[in-house]
Amino acid sequence: MSAFVPFVALVLTVFVLAFKAWPAITVNGVHFLVGSSWKPGNVYGAVSTTGGVAHPFGSSYGAWPAIAGTLESSAIAIVIAVPVSIGAAFALTERLPRWLAEILRSAIEILAGVPSVLLGLWGALTLGPLLANDVYPIVANHMPDVPFFSFFRGPTGHGEGLLTSGIVLSLMIIPIVASTTRNLFAQVPALPKEGGEALGMTDWEVGRKITIPWVRAGIIGATVLGLGRALGETIAVAMISGSLLNTIAPNIYGTMGTVAATLVTQLDSAFADGTGFEVRTLAELAVVLVIVVLIVNTVARIIVRRTGHLAAPVGGVI
Amino acid sequence: MVVGGARVASDGYPSTHRRRIADRVFRAFTLLALLVIVAPVIWVIAGIVARAVPHWRWSVLTTNTVGAGGGLDNAILGSLAIMLGVLIVAGIFGVLGGVYLAELAGFNRNGKQRGAVLRSATEVLAGVPSIALGLVGYLALVVEFHWGFSVLAAVIVLSVIVIPYIARGTEVALRQVPTNYREGAEALGMSTGYSLRKVVVRSAIPGIATSLLIALAISVGETAPMLYTAGWFTGTPKASLFHQPIGYLTYPVWTFWDYPSDQAHYLAFDAALILLVMVLVLLVIARLVVARSQRFAENRRN
Numbered sequence: 001m002s003a004f005v006p007f008v009a010l011v012l013t014v015f016v017l018a019f020k021a022w023p024a025i026t027v028n029g030v031h032f033l034v035g036s037s038w039k040p041g042n043v044y045g046a047v048s049t050t051g052g053v054a055h056p057f058g059s060s061y062g063a064w065p066a067i068a069g070t071l072e073s074s075a076i077a078i079v080i081a082v083p084v085s086i087g088a089a090f091a092l093t094e095r096l097p098r099w100l101a102e103i104l105r106s107a108i109e110i111l112a113g114v115p116s117v118l119l120g121l122w123g124a125l126t127l128g129p130l131l132a133n134d135v136y137p138i139v140a141n142h143m144p145d146v147p148f149f150s151f152f153r154g155p156t157g158h159g160e161g162l163l164t165s166g167i168v169l170s171l172m173i174i175p176i177v178a179s180t181t182r183n184l185f186a187q188v189p190a191l192p193k194e195g196g197e198a199l200g201m202t203d204w205e206v207g208r209k210i211t212i213p214w215v216r217a218g219i220i221g222a223t224v225l226g227l228g229r230a231l232g233e234t235i236a237v238a239m240i241s242g243s244l245l246n247t248i249a250p251n252i253y254g255t256m257g258t259v260a261a262t263l264v265t266q267l268d269s270a271f272a273d274g275t276g277f278e279v280r281t282l283a284e285l286a287v288v289l290v291i292v293v294l295i296v297n298t299v300a301r302i303i304v305r306r307t308g309h310l311a312a313p314v315g316g317v318i
Numbered sequence: 319m320v321v322g323g324a325r326v327a328s329d330g331y332p333s334t335h336r337r338r339i340a341d342r343v344f345r346a347f348t349l350l351a352l353l354v355i356v357a358p359v360i361w362v363i364a365g366i367v368a369r370a371v372p373h374w375r376w377s378v379l380t381t382n383t384v385g386a387g388g389g390l391d392n393a394i395l396g397s398l399a400i401m402l403g404v405l406i407v408a409g410i411f412g413v414l415g416g417v418y419l420a421e422l423a424g425f426n427r428n429g430k431q432r433g434a435v436l437r438s439a440t441e442v443l444a445g446v447p448s449i450a451l452g453l454v455g456y457l458a459l460v461v462e463f464h465w466g467f468s469v470l471a472a473v474i475v476l477s478v479i480v481i482p483y484i485a486r487g488t489e490v491a492l493r494q495v496p497t498n499y500r501e502g503a504e505a506l507g508m509s510t511g512y513s514l515r516k517v518v519v520r521s522a523i524p525g526i527a528t529s530l531l532i533a534l535a536i537s538v539g540e541t542a543p544m545l546y547t548a549g550w551f552t553g554t555p556k557a558s559l560f561h562q563p564i565g566y567l568t569y570p571v572w573t574f575w576d577y578p579s580d581q582a583h584y585l586a587f588d589a590a591l592i593l594l595v596m597v598l599v600l601l602v603i604a605r606l607v608v609a610r611s612q613r614f615a616e617n618r619r620n
Binding site for chain 1: 440446485
């Protein structure tokens with residue numbers, strides 16, 4: 001019977017969210033996905049009724065800035081995490097003596113275990129200001145003013161914002177991608193690699209042409225799973241992103257908000273809404289988040305199922 | 319073309335010189351990547367210690383929070399109480415679920431293992447963002463059931479978050495128990511249930527214990543779902559499951575870190591340090607359990 005608990009919890013989650021969000025879905029309409037103003041309205045004033053649903057006068061919800069911020073920050077996290085994880089997995093399996101590799105693997109396990117609120121604290125107080133003072137201005141001043149690269153130009157802010165969020169998010173998904181990739185590399189048989197070396201291939205060529213192709217599907221699966229984690233990460237991003245509601249970052253350093261961060265930062269405001277409409281709207285936001293994350297995770301599982309299992313941070317597989 | 323020299327480029331192969339440089343760059347990159355991962359770990363830990371220790375007062379451990387100052391006794395006791403609750407609820411359902419999936423699910427008529435749907439549900443649940451589960455806990459338990467911010471709501475939501483890890487960890491640990499053990503138990507005439515209890519589960523205990531420790535580390539570090547279910551309470555936790563908010567360690571970090579007072583900052587970093595120590599202790603014990611159980615295993619993991 002206990003095995004049914006996750007199943008029941010999953011069904012209840014979907015049911016409760018959909019049930020609670022339904023009035024908000026009907027009132028907010030498509031504007032919720034494409035609109036870019038998030039206004040709780042006057043919670044102490046008159047109550048309006050739209051289609052039989054009570055909500056504060058003047059309330060209007062558009063979540064596009066949060067959705068865009070989620071996609072952007074997760075994309076940055078993936079772009080950083082994947083090459084770093086693959087490189088580190090190579091170093092751990094091929095290059096280092098076993099005792100040193102064991103110690104470094106423990107460090108990755110610890111990184112997986114550090115609570116996100118602590119990474120958020122570090123990102124907001126230590127890493128963010130450091131990057132904003134010493135690194136971002138140099139990058140911003142040397143980027144050419146052409147499409148794509150111009151996104152890296154402009155004011156660099158004080159450390160809170162899109163790029164800092166992406167960097168901290170990448171640290172949170174690196175343990176998943178790196179430990180899975182390491183385990184996959186360890187499963188690649190020695191003979192093809194030795195054959196490549198006997199043909200005079202360098203380590204880089206062996207890696208690029210033999211080891212990585214051998215486990216490519218597994219790496220992609222772990223990456224997509226990490227993407228799911230980055231999309232749903234809440235507290236650290238809420239501390240580092242600037243947690244804005246109606247702003248899409250003008251450049252890569254700009255402050256912004258994400259779906260998950262909005263869910264936690266609008267908590268107090270939602271409790272203050274006597275009609276309960278903002279809580280329903282947050283439920284709608286959660287529905288959007290859950291749907292996206294479930295699609296991403298399902299894709300990851302399908303890819304991974306062909307190649308074996310993902311690595312857990314500590315003690316084997318998950 | 320210079321045979322035996324550096325350039326054979328006219329055959330369409332890259333020059334040896336360039337290949338050698340590419341290889342050097344690659345080797346440097348792998349070590350740099352490792353540094354990029356390991357340095358933040360040390361940096362985060364050292365940063366929290368460096369900010370918390372200069373202002374450390376031992377009275378933090380024994381006094382309750384007052385506004386944005388005072389101590390953290392209420393939060394520490396609250397976190398421990400919630401961990402105990404999670405250990406009981408998630409431990410029971412997670413371990414039994416894992417035992418079912420690994421040992422009892424059996425095979426259906428087509429020769430496929432049953433429980434595939436349940437296993438998928440477990441994996442899917444592990445991917446649902448914890449904030450969404452916290453919101454569901456708020457909507458269903460806190461509001462709809464009229465429990466208010468309460469210990470039980472927090473424990474149930476945290477348990478739902480960690481049960482997939484425990485179930486999966488238990489299932490994997492059980493699958494690593496050699497088939498010989500089960501056959502031996504059966505040859506001695508043990509019933510399935512008896513051999514499960516006395517032979518199979520017992521040999522899987524290190525793996526199960528590890529997954530429980532990881533689950534505790536996850537649950538003590540969660541913030542977002544706690545804000546929605548546990549609320550916050552500055553008094554010593556009360557022995558009441560309903561209508562009674564409770565303190566926990568992630569709240570002072572999340573709330574006080576950007577307050578405009580030094581007092582609040584000190585409290586945030588004290589909470590961060592205590593949280594860090596608790597998580598590290600749990601992870602180190604988990605690691606030791608794994609290392610100890612593998613020392614005597616037949617096939618050591620590389």
